[in-house]
Amino acid sequence: MISRREIVRALEHQDLADWVVVEREQELAVVDEARREEHRTRWQLTVHADTPAGRGTARVVIDANEGDPDKLVDDAVILARLSVGPAWSTIPQAAPARVELADPALSIGTAIDAAIALAKLVPRRAGAALETCIAVLRERVAVQSRTGFHADWNATLARVDALVIASGHSLEVSREARRGDGLELVATIDEAIADLRLLASAGAPVPGPCALILTSDALLHHGLGVWNAFTSQADAVVARQGLTRYHERGVIAAGADQVAEPLSITSNGALAFGVRSAPVGDDGDAVRMFPLVDRGIAAGLGLDPREAALLHRDPNGGVRNLGVSLGTWDERAAPPGVRVIDVRRLRGLEIDPYTGDGDLELSLAIDRATGTPFTGGTVRLDLIDALARARRSSRSLRRGPYEGPAAVLIEHAELL
Numbered sequence: 001m002i003s004r005r006e007i008v009r010a011l012e013h014q015d016l017a018d019w020v021v022v023e024r025e026q027e028l029a030v031v032d033e034a035r036r037e038e039h040r041t042r043w044q045l046t047v048h049a050d051t052p053a054g055r056g057t058a059r060v061v062i063d064a065n066e067g068d069p070d071k072l073v074d075d076a077v078i079l080a081r082l083s084v085g086p087a088w089s090t091i092p093q094a095a096p097a098r099v100e101l102a103d104p105a106l107s108i109g110t111a112i113d114a115a116i117a118l119a120k121l122v123p124r125r126a127g128a129a130l131e132t133c134i135a136v137l138r139e140r141v142a143v144q145s146r147t148g149f150h151a152d153w154n155a156t157l158a159r160v161d162a163l164v165i166a167s168g169h170s171l172e173v174s175r176e177a178r179r180g181d182g183l184e185l186v187a188t189i190d191e192a193i194a195d196l197r198l199l200a201s202a203g204a205p206v207p208g209p210c211a212l213i214l215t216s217d218a219l220l221h222h223g224l225g226v227w228n229a230f231t232s233q234a235d236a237v238v239a240r241q242g243l244t245r246y247h248e249r250g251v252i253a254a255g256a257d258q259v260a261e262p263l264s265i266t267s268n269g270a271l272a273f274g275v276r277s278a279p280v281g282d283d284g285d286a287v288r289m290f291p292l293v294d295r296g297i298a299a300g301l302g303l304d305p306r307e308a309a310l311l312h313r314d315p316n317g318g319v320r321n322l323g324v325s326l327g328t329w330d331e332r333a334a335p336p337g338v339r340v341i342d343v344r345r346l347r348g349l350e351i352d353p354y355t356g357d358g359d360l361e362l363s364l365a366i367d368r369a370t371g372t373p374f375t376g377g378t379v380r381l382d383l384i385d386a387l388a389r390a391r392r393s394s395r396s397l398r399r400g401p402y403e404g405p406a407a408v409l410i411e412h413a414e415l416l
Contacts, residue, residue: 002064002072007043008144010073016080017055018048018090018146020284025140029111031119032133037112040064045072046283049080054087056080057306059282088309093149094286096279097270097317101155102138103179111136114180118158121185128166128193135159145284153279158183164192167200171345176400178273184399191217195344195364198373202364205377205415210339212379212413213331213368216397216406218343218360224322224402225349226360229383230265231319232353234292234300236307243354245384246298256296256388261327263388265293267302268403269320276320276401287317296388324404327392331407340368341415343379356384362415378416386410 004023011019022044029037041064049056058079062072106114115136122132135158142152159176160183171192175183219225233244233252246252256262269287271277278287283305291299302318303311334340347363360379367374390408397406 001041002043002062002067002069004142004144006069007045007073010069011045011047011146014047014073014077015049016047016077016146017050020046020143020145020282022046022282023142023144027111027138028135029115030133030135031112031115032131035112035116037110044282045076047073047076047080048090049077050087051081051084054084055306056082056084058083085306086310088306090147091305091309091315093145093147093284094314096151097277097287099270099274099277099279099287100272101153101178101277103156103158103273105180106136106156106158107138107154111138114138114158118160118180118183118185121180122160122162123186123189125166125189125193128164128189128196130165130189131163133161135161141278143280143284149284151280155278157275160185160188162189162192164189164196166193166196169196169199171196171199176275178275178277182273182398198344198366199364199375202373202375205362205365205374206367207377207415208339209412209414210341211335212410213334213340213342214408214410215342215344216399217345219406219408220397220399220402221346221349223400225346226351226358226383226387227265227322227324227402227404229351229356229358229387230292231302231322232351233298233356233384234267234302234319235353236301236303236311238353239301240307240310245354245356248298248301250298251296252293252298253296253382253385253388256385259296259389261325261392262295263293263390263392264291264295264325266291266323267300267316267319267321268323269317271321271323271403274321274401278317278320281315281317283315285315285317287320288314290316292319292322321401321403324402325392326394326396326405329391329393329409331393331395334368334409335411338411342366342368351383356382358383379413380416381410381413386413 308315392405
């Protein structure tokens with residue numbers, strides 16, 4: 001089995017500008033129809049090699065029982081020298097972020113004990129069938145760099161994947177959280193059953209103009225959901241290539257800074273128990289909280305060490321958990337004189353990473369005027385403009401990598 005000492009020794013024999021080694025000792029337990037547990041150690045190696053043409057970088061991920069450390073390092077160095085980009089110099093590492101990532105309740109006993117305890121919390125309801133998979137990951141992470149920088153921490157992560165069957169229909173739901181209670185198992189299953197009963201009586205969509213209310217499952221479809229329109233715009237590499245739609249210190253959309261409640265979005269990789277939080281990034285860069293959007297104005301980019309050096313700034317660990325500013329909108333209120341559609345779930349969501357245009361395929365929605373559920377239909381939106389002008393609820397929601405309003409109201413849309 002490869003040890004950290006062997007990898008560091010092999011790296012020190014190379015002529016490298018910099019390197020970072022990340023060691024992850026992991027204990028993974030899964031409970032579904034069976035119970036299984038796995039112990040593993042994984043390595044991520046990042047090497048930087050300076051050449052007359054610039055600096056090359058390579059990243060290699062392996063299991064600790066794979067291969068020879070000298071060959072691993074040799075292969076990484078060859079890859080780095082074949083992938084030369086702009087020349088840059090490593091910025092000295094800053095202090096790691098202070099962030100709590102390990103749930104004490106998931107750290108007691110073994111990982112399989114923690115997974116079994118969570119599985120017992122899954123509710124059983126009359127008239128509904130469930131197939132669930134509960135996974136608990138516990139890990140010890142250690143980071144070491146060429147300059148002598150060290151950091152280590154413990155972390156936990158729980159995940160539930162469930163197939164809920166009721167009223168002749170089925171729904172797949174997933175949740176992940178650093179704390180076991182963050183999975184909200186009872187609420188997640190009960191909401192799925194309620195939506196399945198609506199699906200059983202759902203009709204066909206009626207096209208036309210409407211106001212759109214995106215509630216939590218639709219808003220955060222598969223993670224960050226519609227807010228991913230902003231994460232791609234905060235990619236420093238894409239911004240350097242001039243491919244982003246908006247630019248730092250400019251408005252994200254025409255008039256976005258003039259609306260009644262301008263949008264603000266923050267990346268917070270130091271959020272306690274955030275699923276994308278960490279003290280240090282995989283490149284050894286300290287994780288920091290920074291603004292992406294400040295009251296409708298583009299305010300920041302996710303910067304890894306290379307992009308930070310090219311811009312003469314400090315790295316911040318990149319875009320991680322998103323915090324979106326709350327509004328004052330009451331979810332019971334709706335604009336008068338317009339058809340209002342509550343979107344409960346999406347079947348699919350496609351977002352153009354450069355323009356922010358999105359296609360929302362509806363799986364379950366309700367016409368608020370009649371209370372009639374329907375399934376199907378598509379809404380095409382300029383998501384950046386739509387979310388910049390959207391009314392945001394005053395009710396807060398924290399789920400996965402998101403903390404912000406539980407719903408948004410988009411007043412001008414059209415159902416296709």
